[in-house]
Amino acid sequence: MSDSSEPRCPFLDPTAGAIHAEAAGLRGQGPAVLVELPGQVRAWSVTRHAVIQALTTDPRVSRDFRRHWPGIGEVPDGWVLGSVAFQDSLVNRYGDEHRRARGRIAPSFLPRRVKPMRPQVQATADRLVAALGALAPGERADLRGALARPLTMTLICDLFGVPEEMRERLGHLIDRALDSSLTEDAALAVQNELYERLGELATYKRARPGADLTTDLLLSDRPGEPPLAEHELVGTLFTMIAAGFETAVNLIASAALLVLTHPEQLAGLRAGRIGWTDVIEETLRVEGPIMYVPLRYALEDIDLGEGVVIAKGDPIMVGFAAAGRDPQEHPDRPDEFDPTRADKGHLAFGHGPHFCVGAPLARLEAEVALSTLFERLPELALAEPGRRPARLPSLIVNGPESVEVVPRPRTGGDRTRE
Numbered sequence: 017m018s019d020s021s022e023p024r025c026p027f028l029d030p031t032a033g034a035i036h037a038e039a040a041g042l043r044g045q046g047p048a049v050l051v052e053l054p055g056q057v058r059a060w061s062v063t064r065h066a067v068i069q070a071l072t073t074d075p076r077v078s079r080d081f082r083r084h085w086p087g088i089g090e091v092p093d094g095w096v097l098g099s100v101a102f103q104d105s106l107v108n109r110y111g112d113e114h115r116r117a118r119g120r121i122a123p124s125f126l127p128r129r130v131k132p133m134r135p136q137v138q139a140t141a142d143r144l145v146a147a148l149g150a151l152a153p154g155e156r157a158d159l160r161g162a163l164a165r166p167l168t169m170t171l172i173c174d175l176f177g178v179p180e181e182m183r184e185r186l187g188h189l190i191d192r193a194l195d196s197s198l199t200e201d202a203a204l205a206v207q208n209e210l211y212e213r214l215g216e217l218a219t220y221k222r223a224r225p226g227a228d229l230t231t232d233l234l235l236s237d238r239p240g241e242p243p244l245a246e247h248e249l250v251g252t253l254f255t256m257i258a259a260g261f262e263t264a265v266n267l268i269a270s271a272a273l274l275v276l277t278h279p280e281q282l283a284g285l286r287a288g289r290i291g292w293t294d295v296i297e298e299t300l301r302v303e304g305p306i307m308y309v310p311l312r313y314a315l316e317d318i319d320l321g322e323g324v325v326i327a328k329g330d331p332i333m334v335g336f337a338a339a340g341r342d343p344q345e346h347p348d349r350p351d352e353f354d355p356t357r358a359d360k361g362h363l364a365f366g367h368g369p370h371f372c373v374g375a376p377l378a379r380l381e382a383e384v385a386l387s388t389l390f391e392r393l394p395e396l397a398l399a400e401p402g403r404r405p406a407r408l409p410s411l412i413v414n415g416p417e418s419v420e421v422v423p424r425p426r427t428g429g430d431r432t433r434e
């Protein structure tokens with residue numbers, strides 16, 4: 017926590033309006049920079065590719081807030097980053113506890129389990145893209161709300177057996193839980209309601225078990241292991257449903273926006289010079305859907321060089337999306353979207369023991385969504401080509417709030433008004 021007698025440190029802007037410029041400034045200042053987060057919480061921001069790789073594989077760094085964050089008592093109730101920092105699930109476990117928790121869920125997302133999901137993803141994409149194609153000439157649609165969000169939400173909710181009537185509210189609450197600009201009162205209300213709704217989901221599935229991953233979690237008692245406690249079950253549902261759709265939504269929305277603002281790359285796709293995989297990996301590099309993940313904690317003093325020592329117990333914010341634009345890693349035009357570049361390396365899915373379990377699924381969803389969209393609607397264009405949509409007000413997720421398009425050519429009358 018900060019105290020008025022301490023020297024000032026940069027404040028991370030919770031509205032994230034200029035998140036890449038902010039990260040670039042911090043990257044230039046050192047391997048880790050002490051910043052102030054909302055709620056007057058101080059943490060080290062880490063934005064360099066190599067330092068992120070080192071810290072995420074360092075056994076002296078934990079994600080267990082209960083055991084390894086001495087300052088936790090000073091965090092305000094309803095802390096806006098608490099929805100992720102205090103998730104009671106694999107994301108905030110350390111060592112063997114983490115391995116056990118990950119073992120319950122990760123096998124369901126292995127490439128061989130994900131590959132057969134393609135027809136299901138394709139069917140949803142077909143339906144959503146057909147609805148976009150049926151709009152009247154010149155009528156606008158938001159690709160985030162009309163394609164990216166329902167596609168990823170439908171898939172993750174189907175996988176976890178979330179009944180239709182719970183989906184909309186759950187999705188809305190998860191969106192709000194990742195908004196870093198909320199007041200503490202608003203964040204607390206959102207977090208409380210979210211856990212209430214997830215508890216209802218657990219109760220519902222206990223009464224109506226099915227062929228879904230929530231039922232698997234309920235039944236996942238393993239020999240020699242205690243059953244999943246209710247709070248961990250609910251925390252895991254939050255992790256999986258939130259991680260499963262908020263991230264992939266942003267990948268699809270950002271990639272669509274980048275392609276629409278780079279017509280030369282769309283021409284390259286059509287001519288077969290590049291493929292959707294190139295576009296997806298380059299989007300992950302330049303617009304990583306996860307900006308920061310709160311939090312990690314130093315188990316002992318960690319000397320990063322350049323005079324920077326993260327003290328034992330200090331919290332750390334790892335900036336995964338910042339790594340992709342690190343000029344040390346990508347000296348050639350690090351901020352520029354160029355799917356033809358040879359090195360599209362990124363840390364968008366994390367690194368080390370917490371590496372994203374959903375990466376194969378996210379890549380599949382993005383490929384199906386983008387290829388279906390651009391193949392079926394070749395005339396797709398931005399509704400306001402000169403205007404850049406606002407970014408989500410979040411330090412955690414990164415992406416455009418909307419991607420307004422006209423799926424079909426405007427009528428002659430509309431064209432003359434432009």
Ligand code: HEM
Nearest residue numbers: 106107259260263264267305309365366370372373374378
């Ligand atoms: C483009 C889409 C995605 C991105 C960019 C992304 C990014 C990430 C990142 C950066 C982490 C590491 C967090 C850390 O180390 O602090 C992570 C972990 C995780 N992701 Fe993803 N993710 C995506 C999609 C998904 C999907 C579709 C799912 C679920 C189906 C998922 C489930 C998870 C889980 C459960 C973890 C925690 C793993 C652990 O703690 O061991 N993610 N993700």
